[in-house]
Amino acid sequence: xxxEAPPPREGADTGPVQPSTESFVETQESAExxxxxxxxxxxxxxxxxxxxxxxxxxxxxxNYAGGFMGTQVVGHINVALVLGVAQFxxxxxxxWLYARHAAEKLDPKADAIKARMENIASxxxxxxxxxxx
Numbered sequence: 001x002x003x004e005a006p007p008p009r010e011g012a013d014t015g016p017v018q019p020s021t022e023s024f025v026e027t028q029e030s031a032e033x034x035x036x037x038x039x040x041x042x043x044x045x046x047x048x049x050x051x052x053x054x055x056x057x058x059x060x061x062x063n064y065a066g067g068f069m070g071t072q073v074v075g076h077i078n079v080a081l082v083l084g085v086a087q088f089x090x091x092x093x094x095x096w097l098y099a100r101h102a103a104e105k106l107d108p109k110a111d112a113i114k115a116r117m118e119n120i121a122s123x124x125x126x127x128x129x130x131x132x133x
Contacts, residue, residue: 020120027117036109047094054090058083085119 019027027033061069062080069080 019117020124023117023120023124027113031112032109032113036106036113039105039109043098043105047097048111051090055087058087074124 061083069078069083071079073079073082
């Protein structure tokens with residue numbers, strides 16, 4: 001087929017530049033990566049715990065407070081239905097909050113780390129190619 005790319009040349013670099021294991025370890029131990037993890041954890045862990053507590057409250061109320069959950073709010077809509085729908089609303093709210101948090105706080109830090117890793121890998125590849133030549 002005429003649109004197919006030619007096969008790679010013998011010894012040609014065919015894939016993305018890969019950092020060394022030492023670079024990964026160095027990055028993992030860096031203050032910049034530690035700050036990225038702290039930023040993620042300080043958002044994700046409290047929100048996860050709060051949501052699980054909220055969900056368990058709903059389950060416990062459903063099991064042990066049937067009279068309360070059966071209380072009519074408006075027409076045939078009772079407390080259980082309102083709290084059940086609120087579960088879905090909070091799920092979407094948490095997803096939206098996380099997406100916003102990631103875009104504002106996590107992604108810029110992750111992109112900086114990625115760029116640094118790619119720069120290190122590119123430099124290592126250039127040195128390796130010069131040494132082989």
